[in-house]
Amino acid sequence: xxxxxxxxxxxxxxxxxxxxxxxxxxxxxxxxxxxxxxxxxxxxxxxxxxxxxxxxxxxxxxxxxxxxxxxxxxxxxxxxxxxxxxxxxxxxxxxxxxxxxxxxxxxxxxxxxxxxxxxxxxxxxxxxxxxxxxxxxxxxxxxxxxxxxxxxxxxxxxxxxxxxxxxxxxxxxxxxxxxxxxxxxxxxxxxxxxxxxxxxxxxxxxxxxxxxxxxxxxxxxxxxxxxxxxxxxxxxxxxxxxxxxxxxxxxxxxxxxxxxxxxxxxxxxxxxxxxxxxxxxxxxxxxxxxxxxxxxxxxxxxxxxxxxxxxxxxxxxxxxxxxxxxxxxxxxxxxxxxxxxxxxxxxxxxxxxxxxxxxxxxxxxxxxxxxxxxxxxxxxxxxxxxxxxxxxxxxxxxxxxxxxxxxxxxxxxxxxxxxxxxxxxxxxxxxxxxxxxxxxxxxxxxxxxxxxxxxxxxxxxxxxxxxxxxxxxxxxxxxxxxxxxxxxxxxxxxxxxxxxxxxxxxxxxxxxxxxxxxxxxxxxxxxxxxxxxxxxxxxxxxxxxxxxxxxxxxxxxxxxxxxxxxxxxxxxxxxxxxxxxxxxxxxxxxxxxxxxxxxxxxxxxxxxxxxxxxxxxxxxxxxxxxxxxxxxxxxxxxxxxxxxxxxxxxxxxxx
DNA sequence: TCAACAAGCGCC
DNA sequence: GGGCGCTTGTTGA
Numbered sequence: 088x089x090x091x092x093x094x095x096x097x098x099x100x101x102x103x104x105x106x107x108x109x110x111x112x113x114x115x116x117x118x119x120x121x122x123x124x125x126x127x128x129x130x131x132x133x134x135x136x137x138x139x140x141x142x143x144x145x146x147x148x149x150x151x152x153x154x155x156x157x158x159x160x161x162x163x164x165x166x167x168x169x170x171x172x173x174x175x176x177x178x179x180x181x182x183x184x185x186x187x188x189x190x191x192x193x194x195x196x197x198x199x200x201x202x203x204x205x206x207x208x209x210x211x212x213x214x215x216x217x218x219x220x221x222x223x224x225x226x227x228x229x230x231x232x233x234x235x236x237x238x239x240x241x242x243x244x245x246x247x248x249x250x251x252x253x254x255x256x257x258x259x260x261x262x263x264x265x266x267x268x269x270x271x272x273x274x275x276x277x278x279x280x281x282x283x284x285x286x287x288x289x290x291x292x293x294x295x296x297x298x299x300x301x302x303x304x305x306x307x308x309x310x311x312x313x314x315x316x317x318x319x320x321x322x323x324x325x326x327x328x329x330x331x332x333x334x335x336x337x338x339x340x341x342x343x344x345x346x347x348x349x350x351x352x353x354x355x356x357x358x359x360x361x362x363x364x365x366x367x368x369x370x371x372x373x374x375x376x377x378x379x380x381x382x383x384x385x386x387x388x389x390x391x392x393x394x395x396x397x398x399x400x401x402x403x404x405x406x407x408x409x410x411x412x413x414x415x416x417x418x419x420x421x422x423x424x425x426x427x428x429x430x431x432x433x434x435x436x437x438x439x440x441x442x443x444x445x446x447x448x449x450x451x452x453x454x455x456x457x458x459x460x461x462x463x464x465x466x467x468x469x470x471x472x473x474x475x476x477x478x479x480x481x482x483x484x485x486x487x488x489x490x491x492x493x494x495x496x497x498x499x500x501x502x503x504x505x506x507x508x509x510x511x512x513x514x515x516x517x518x519x520x521x522x523x524x525x526x527x528x529x530x531x532x533x534x535x536x537x538x539x540x541x542x543x544x545x546x547x548x549x550x551x552x553x554x555x556x557x558x559x560x561x562x563x564x565x566x567x568x569x570x571x572x573x574x575x576x577x578x579x580x581x582x583x584x585x586x587x588x589x590x591x592x593x594x595x596x597x598x599x600x601x602x603x604x605x606x607x608x609x610x611x612x613x614x615x616x617x618x619x620x621x622x623x624x625x626x627x628x629x630x631x632x633x634x635x636x637x638x639x640x641x642x643x644x645x646x647x648x649x650x651x652x653x654x655x656x657x658x659x660x661x662x663x664x665x666x667x668x669x670x671x672x673x674x675x676x677x678x679x680x681x682x683x684x685x686x687x688x689x690x691x692x693x694x695x696x697x698x699x700x701x702x703x704x705x706x707x708x709x710x711x712x713x714x715x716x717x718x719x720x721x722x723x724x725x726x727x728x729x730x731x732x733x734x735x736x737x738x739x740x741x742x
Numbered sequence: 743t744c745a746a747c748a749a750g751c752g753c754c
Numbered sequence: 755g756g757g758c759g760c761t762t763g764t765t766g767a
Contacts, residue, residue, distance in 0.1 A: 328762095328763080330761095330762060330763070331762085331763060331764085332748090332749055332750065332762090332763080333748095333749085333763075333764070334763095385748080385749080387747090387748075388748070388749090388764095390748090390749085392749080392750090393749090393750090394749075394750055394751080395750080395751080421750080421751080422751095424761095424762095425750085425751060425752070425761085426752095428760085428761055428762080429751080429752070429759095429760055429761060430752080432761095433760065433761075452758095455758075455759095456757060456758065457756095457757075458756080458757060460754090460757060460758075461758095462757085462758050462759070463753095463758085463759075464758090464759060464760085465759090466759085466760080467752085467753085467758080467759045467760065469752095469753060469754075469758075469759085470751090470752045470753035470754085470758075470759070470760085471752080471753075472751095472752060472753080473752090473753080498754095499754090499756095548755085548756095549755050550755080551755085551756085552755040552756045552757095553755050553756065554755030554756090555755075558755050559755070561755095562755070642755095642756095643755090644755050644756060645756070647755085647756080648755080648756040648757080649756075649757090651756085652754095652756065652757060656754080656757085683753075683754065684753085684754045684757090684758095685754065686754085
């Protein structure tokens with residue numbers, strides 16, 4: 088086994104808003120590259136970084152390139168390459184990221200494990216903190232004495248290599264290598280996506296900014312005016328900040344306000360009365376006229392929620408037209424304010440303009456979630472509103488290209504069918520039956536219309552996520568009896584789903600053990616469950632909300648959902664990301680640019696559009712074959728992917 | 743003054 | 755009901 092371990096030290100020149108070390112920022116570059124080949128001494132390079140790496144690959148033919156949080160290093164190295172050929176050599180290698188490996192080995196418990204943390208765990212010497220202190224102060228490697236940084240870098244690569252060796256041994260023992268290798272391929276893919284970034288149309292962005300900012304300003308002024316004018320009761324809580332949910336709660340549902348008054352406490356020698364400022368708490372009048380449910384009250388603060396759901400209930404129930412108008416206005420304000428601050432200003436901060444391009448380079452994280460899903464940050468490109476803001480994301484090829492989005496159809500339901508092996512659910516999905524409509528018919532004897540189906544879907548998803556009848560009713564806005572009846576209908580139609588839910592709950596209770604923290608055992612138990620892909624899930628007991636016989640219980644929702652979410656969007660989608668990466672990386676005019684849980688987005692030049700869509704579709708429709716080839720287990724049903732194409736992310740049409 | 747927490751809300 | 759990340763206001767050291 089030959090490992091080629093690497094670590095880069097870089098400048099920290101990007102503006103604060105980007106994160107000083109942003110690997111795609113033009114102000115940043117590598118200062119030192121440290122490499123180590125198994126059995127040899129480490130080497131330090133101060134120039135021609137990618138060339139040196141390529142020479143090392145060529146000479147040593149490593150089995151793996153090893154690093155910690157490798158996408159960081161790889162993005163720098165890819166940026167430093169001078170040709171596509173050089174990039175291909177780096178990207179042809181297999182990877183072993185010790186941070187990702189640690190995350191998988193610990194059942195997603197070690198999130199963002201640092202090299203220091205791992206060094207301690209694996210019994211290795213940890214480094215002097217002087218260099219880390221400089222980094223913490225925003226001083227880049229170019230400004231640090233190389234006498235100081237070189238030993239630091241050498242120790243890093245040595246520890247990284249040693250950790251990788253121990254992890255490989257461990258992963259082999261636990262039979263997890265298939266999963267690890269698949270996940271490392273996915274890491275290559277997401278690194279490529281981060282490298283490519285998303286092209287932004289600056290003019291569209293500016294126009295949309297003006298539009299939303301205007302609406303925002305108008306709405307805010309009106310809302311402020313109305314909230315001040317408003318006062319059927321003299322002691323209603325005064326709104327001084329329309330962004331404060333606390334103030335709205337006190338206005339709508341009552342609370343306390345501080346009232347300042349003067350109190351005579353005696354007399355000065357000159358005969359004047361001596362006063363003291365006194366602050367008294369006064370109860371304020373609840374203007375909404377709606378009695379809040381206990382469920383709306385925060386457990387920790389006792390505050391009554393004024394989220395959108397509660398506001399809608401007030402709008403429905405209130406008899407006072409002024410209240411209704413005020414609350415509707417608040418809902419409008421909340422919406423436009425979210426758009427402006429999170430999406431317009433938030434995205435704007437991340438645009439990097441260079442020569443002819445304007446791009447957003449977000450981060451796709453592999454070590455952030457409990458289920459193995461990917462997450463996205465800086466900015467989060469997985470929660471962009473489905474509204475015209477998405478028009479700003481366009482093809483980098485301009486009029487000569489299109490954005491293409493592939494979506495797995497009802498992925499989590501299909502994966503539930505696979506896990507539970509429920510024959511009816513497998514048949515429904517395979518035959519293309521709409522499970523929501525079928526369940527509705529089972530319950531009511533007829534098929535639903537479109538609006539009814541849309542409402543009814545919430546019940547299906549709620550159940551898959553593990554909700555009980557109470558929460559189901561609350562969330563879907565139906566009676567407890569309807570929710571209860573739905574659960575019976577679902578479990579009757581798909582009995583193996585019921586069995587599996589019961590088995591998970593029963594096994595957790597039966598097989599859980601008390602872990603030790605130091606030498607004291609924890610009050611709550613832990614259950615480690617290993618999936619067929621050998622991904623480990625860790626379930627812990629929580630303090631019961633209800634007063635049951637036991638103080639701590641497992642969350643049934645976690646037990647029901649982790650395995651489904653994990654297999655679907657933690658194992659299967661990343662596996663396909665890795666496969667697509669290998670198939671598409673050599674193709675001119677095709678760029679992998681983003682993934683949102685069950686979807687994969689490409690930027691494609693028009694001259695290769697048709698062939699690319701045909702190829703990707705055919706690959707994704709063979710997901711079951713890749714699954715069996717990767718994990719040695721047949722998938723109980725075929726997965727299907729849809730495809731949408733368009734000039735921008737908002738205007739995509741199904742093809 | 744700053745960091746942590748809470749509320750709220752966007753996506754799958 | 756599950757999983758995230760970002761923005762704003764609040765709170766408390």
